[in-house]
Amino acid sequence: MRETISLNDSNWFVGAVAPQKFPAPNDFSRVEGWIPATVPGDIRLDLFAINKIPDPFLGKNNEASQWVDEYDWWYRRELARSKFDPRNSSEQVRAFLIFDGIDYQSAIYWNELELGKHVGMFSRQVYEIPREKILETNRLAVRVSGGKQLPRVKLNAPEKIWRRVASRVIPHAPQASEFPERYATLKCQMSFGWDFAPRLLTCGIWDGARIVQTREIFIRDLWVQGVPDGRVRVRLDLDARNACDARVRFEVRGKNFETDAQTFEIPFRIEKRGAQAFSIQLENPHLWNPWDRGEPNVYILRATISDANGELDSLETTFGLRTIELEQNPRSSADAAPWTFVVNGLPEFIRGANWVPAEAIPARVTRADYAALLQMARDANINLLRVWGGGLKEKRAFYELCDELGILVWQEFPFAGAGIDYFPRDQEFLRLARQESRAIVRTLRNHPSVALWCGGNEFIPRVNQHIINLLRDAVAMEDGTRPFKPASPSQNESHNWRIWHGLANTRDYENDDALFFGEFGLQGAPNVETLARFLSDDALALPNAEWDYHNAERRKLWRYAEPILNQRGIQEISLEQFVQASQEAQLRGLQIAIEHARRNKPRVSGCAFWQFNEPWYSICWSVVDYSRAPKLAYAKIKELYNPVLVSFAFPRRVRKAGEILSGKIWLVNDTLHEQRGTLSARHNGEQVVKLNISIAPNDARVLQGLEVMLESGENFLRFEFQNEKLVSTNEYDLNYCDTGEIDLRRAVLASAAGWLRTSL
Numbered sequence: 150m151r152e153t154i155s156l157n158d159s160n161w162f163v164g165a166v167a168p169q170k171f172p173a174p175n176d177f178s179r180v181e182g183w184i185p186a187t188v189p190g191d192i193r194l195d196l197f198a199i200n201k202i203p204d205p206f207l208g209k210n211n212e213a214s215q216w217v218d219e220y221d222w223w224y225r226r227e228l229a230r231s232k233f234d235p236r237n238s239s240e241q242v243r244a245f246l247i248f249d250g251i252d253y254q255s256a257i258y259w260n261e262l263e264l265g266k267h268v269g270m271f272s273r274q275v276y277e278i279p280r281e282k283i284l285e286t287n288r289l290a291v292r293v294s295g296g297k298q299l300p301r302v303k304l305n306a307p308e309k310i311w312r313r314v315a316s317r318v319i320p321h322a323p324q325a326s327e328f329p330e331r332y333a334t335l336k337c338q339m340s341f342g343w344d345f346a347p348r349l350l351t352c353g354i355w356d357g358a359r360i361v362q363t364r365e366i367f368i369r370d371l372w373v374q375g376v377p378d379g380r381v382r383v384r385l386d387l388d389a390r391n392a393c394d395a396r397v398r399f400e401v402r403g404k405n406f407e408t409d410a411q412t413f414e415i416p417f418r419i420e421k422r423g424a425q426a427f428s429i430q431l432e433n434p435h436l437w438n439p440w441d442r443g444e445p446n447v448y449i450l451r452a453t454i455s456d457a458n459g460e461l462d463s464l465e466t467t468f469g470l471r472t473i474e475l476e477q478n479p480r481s482s483a484d485a486a487p488w489t490f491v492v493n494g495l496p497e498f499i500r501g502a503n504w505v506p507a508e509a510i511p512a513r514v515t516r517a518d519y520a521a522l523l524q525m526a527r528d529a530n531i532n533l534l535r536v537w538g539g540g541l542k543e544k545r546a547f548y549e550l551c552d553e554l555g556i557l558v559w560q561e562f563p564f565a566g567a568g569i570d571y572f573p574r575d576q577e578f579l580r581l582a583r584q585e586s587r588a589i590v591r592t593l594r595n596h597p598s599v600a601l602w603c604g605g606n607e608f609i610p611r612v613n614q615h616i617i618n619l620l621r622d623a624v625a626m627e628d629g630t631r632p633f634k635p636a637s638p639s640q641n642e643s644h645n646w647r648i649w650h651g652l653a654n655t656r657d658y659e660n661d662d663a664l665f666f667g668e669f670g671l672q673g674a675p676n677v678e679t680l681a682r683f684l685s686d687d688a689l690a691l692p693n694a695e696w697d698y699h700n701a702e703r704r705k706l707w708r709y710a711e712p713i714l715n716q717r718g719i720q721e722i723s724l725e726q727f728v729q730a731s732q733e734a735q736l737r738g739l740q741i742a743i744e745h746a747r748r749n750k751p752r753v754s755g756c757a758f759w760q761f762n763e764p765w766y767s768i769c770w771s772v773v774d775y776s777r778a779p780k781l782a783y784a785k786i787k788e789l790y791n792p793v794l795v796s797f798a799f800p801r802r803v804r805k806a807g808e809i810l811s812g813k814i815w816l817v818n819d820t821l822h823e824q825r826g827t828l829s830a831r832h833n834g835e836q837v838v839k840l841n842i843s844i845a846p847n848d849a850r851v852l853q854g855l856e857v858m859l860e861s862g863e864n865f866l867r868f869e870f871q872n873e874k875l876v877s878t879n880e881y882d883l884n885y886c887d888t889g890e891i892d893l894r895r896a897v898l899a900s901a902a903g904w905l906r907t908s909l
Contacts (some may be wrong), residue, residue, distance in 0.1 A: 193349070337540060387424070388421075422428065799812030
C-alpha cells in the first residue's frame with residue numbers, strides 16, 4: 150500500500166541566518182525575510198529567481214553571488230494532515246521522509262523534533278516520522294550550512310611546510326594546489342573552481358525529496374542482479390516493526406521492449422530489520438547490450454510484500470541481464486593491467502568521452518537536459534561516458550537514460566586532482582568517505598550501463614592507499630559484479646597533456662603507447678553566437694581578460710590556432726576567424742589521437758577524449774558548449790567514432806605544392822559482422838582510389854598504400870566506404886600541419902606526474 154507524497158515543488162521557502170559551526174543549534178526563529186524556493190533547488194537559484202543576484206553564468210556576475218557563502222540557510226514548508234494517507238489514524242501505517250541529496254551539511258526538523266543531522270552530498274537520508282508527531286498542520290524544516298562553514302583541511306607541521314614550498318616551486322592550476330580546502334569535503338570538487346568551471350559552492354536540497362507511507366514493513370532498498378542466462382538474484386533490505394510471516398511477489402516485465410510479464414511468489418519469514426535474498430529464473434531472457442552490440446533491453450522488477458491482511462509495501466526498480474569484465478589486452482606485456490572491456494563475453498572497443506556535470510548548479514539539471522545531451526552523445530557514436538571524479542554521482546535520470554540508450558558508464562568516486570599529495574587520513578574523514586562511497590554504489594548498482602567503478606581522477610594510488618582500500622571494500626561489499634580501477638590514470642592508461650598543457654605538437658599523440666587513452670584534447674572557443682550570450686560587448690573581440698574568467702587559456706589557444714591562421718595567410722584576424730581556427734585545431738588534434746588509438750586495436754582497447762560537455766558558459770575542451778551548440782569537433786567525432794572507420798596514416802610535416810604525400814589506408818571494424826563494400830578516395834574531388842574490400846569482425850588492418858601530389862591551394866582528401874548504403878566517411882586537410890614544438894619544462898613535469906600516477 151505504498152503511498153508517495155512528492156516534495157519536489159515550489160511550495161518551499163528559504164531564509165538566511167548567521168553562520169554557525171556545524172552541527173548548529175536550532176536557530177529557525179532567527180530567520181528574517183523568507184523568499185520562495187523550489188526543490189530540487191539551490192540557494193542561488195532561488196535568489197536569482199527574485200533578482201537578488203544577477204545570473205552568475207554571465208560575464209563576471211559570479212563574483213556578485215559569493216556573499217551567499219557567508220550565511221547559513223533554512224528551508225521550510227507546511228504539510229497538512231490531510232496530505233497523508235486517510236488511514237493515518239491507524240498505528241499500522243508508517244511514514245518515512247526521504248532526501249536523495251542535500252548539499253552539504255544539514256539538519257532535518259519535523260515541527261520541533263530534530264529527525265537527524267547529516268554530512269555528505271551524495272548519500273540518501275531516510276527518517277521515520279513518528280505518527281504522534283503528525284499534527285493538523287506540520288512544518289518540515291531543513292537547516293543547510295553555507296560555504297563558509299565547510300570543513301577545513303587539518304595539516305600537521307610537515308604538510309604546512311610542503312604546501313608553502315610546493316606552491317612556489319611547482320607550476321599548477323589553482324585547483325591542483327597542495328592540500329586545498331576542498332579535500333576535506335566529499336561534495337562536487339569542481340564547485341571549488343576548476344579549469345573549466347567557476348568557484349561556485351552550491352548549497353541546498355539539490356536532489357529529490359518525498360514522504361513514503363507503508364504499513365508495518367518498509368522496503369528500504371531493492372537490489373537486483375541479472376546474468377545473460379536469465380538467472381536473477383533479488384535482495385530486499387527490510388525495516389519491520391515486528392517479525393512475521395509474509396510472501397513476496399515479483400513481477401518482471403520489459404521497460405523498453407515487448408515481453409510477457411513473469412511473476413514469482415515466494416513465502417518467507419520477516420525479521421525486524423535486515424536483508425532477504427531470493428533467486429528467480431526468467432524465461433526467454435533478453436540481454437542488455439551496449440547500443441553497438443545489440444539491443445539495450447531494460448527490465449522492470451516490482452516487489453510486493455503482503456500478509457494475510459493485504460499489501461504491506463512495494464517497490465519498483467529497473468535492471469538488465471549482462472556481464473561486464475576487464476581482460477588483458479592482446480599483444481600487451483604479460484604484466485600489463487587489463488584494459489579490454491568485455492560485455493556478455495564479447496570485447497568492446499571503447500569510443501568514449503569524458504562527462505562533466507551538465508550544470509555548475511546541478512540542482513537545475515532536469516531529465517530533459519540529460520536526454521538532450523545523452524542523445525547527442527549517442528548520435529556521435531559514443532559508447533562510453535567517463536563520469537569524471539571531480540564531478541557528481543549524477544541524478545537518477547542520467548543512469549536510466551544511459552541504460553535505455555545503451556551507453557556504458559565509467560563511474561568515478563568524488564576524489565580528484567590530488568596532484569602528488571594525498572587526501573585526509575583522519576578517522577572522521579575516512580568514516581565520511583566510507584558512508585558516501587557505499588551510498589553511491591548502492592544507488593547505482595542496479596543500472597546495467599554502469600560498467601566500471603574508479604577511485605577518482607588524477608591522484609597517486611600508492612600514497613592514497615587508505616582511500617583506495619576503502620573504496621575497493623565498498624565496491625566489494627555493496628556490488629561485487631563490476632571491475633574496480635584505483636584511479637584514472639592508472640597502470641597502462643594515459644592522460645596525455647603533453648599536447649595542450651605541454652604545448653607539444655599534435656603529432657605527439659601518435660607516440661602514445663598506453664593501452665587505454667583516458668584523457669586528451671584541446672580547448673576550442675565556442676561559436677561567436679554563444680560567446681555573445683555571456684561576454685560583454687567589449688569582450689566580444691579576440692581573447693582578453695574576460696575570456697580568462699570563463700576559463701580560456703589564451704596562450705595555448707593562440708599556440709594551436711596560429712598554424713591554421715598562418716597556413717591560410719590570415720593577418721588581420723577577426724573574432725570569427727579566430728574561433729574557426731581554434732575549433733579546427735581542436736578537431737584535427739582529436740582526429741590524430743583517436744585514429745592512432747583505433748588503428749592500434751586490439752593492443753589499444755579504447756579512448757575517451759576530454760571533454761564532451763561543460764557546466765557553464767566556458768571556453769574549454771568541450772565539443773558541445775553550455776547552450777548545447779556543437780563545435781566543429783562534434784561532427785568530426787561522429788565520423789571518427791563510426792564503428793567502421795577509414796583511416797589514413799601519413800607522416801605529419803610541412804609540405805609544399807608539388808610534393809608527394811605517401812601514406813597507408815586503414816580500415817577499422819568494431820562491429821561483430823564482416824564488412825564488405827567499396828572504398829573510394831577523392832583528392833579535391835578527383836577520384837584517386839576505388840577498391841572492393843572486406844574486413845573481419847572486430848578487426849583493424851592496412852588495406853594499401855596511397856600517394857597524393859599536393860596542389861597549390863586546398864588539399865582535401867575524402868574517403869567513403871559503402872555497400873548498399875554509405876557506411877563511413879572521413880576527411881583530411883592535407884595542408885594542416887602543427888608547426889609548434891613542446892615546452893620542455895612543462896613536458897617534463899607532465900611526464901613525471903603521469904609516471905607517478907600510473908607507476909606508483
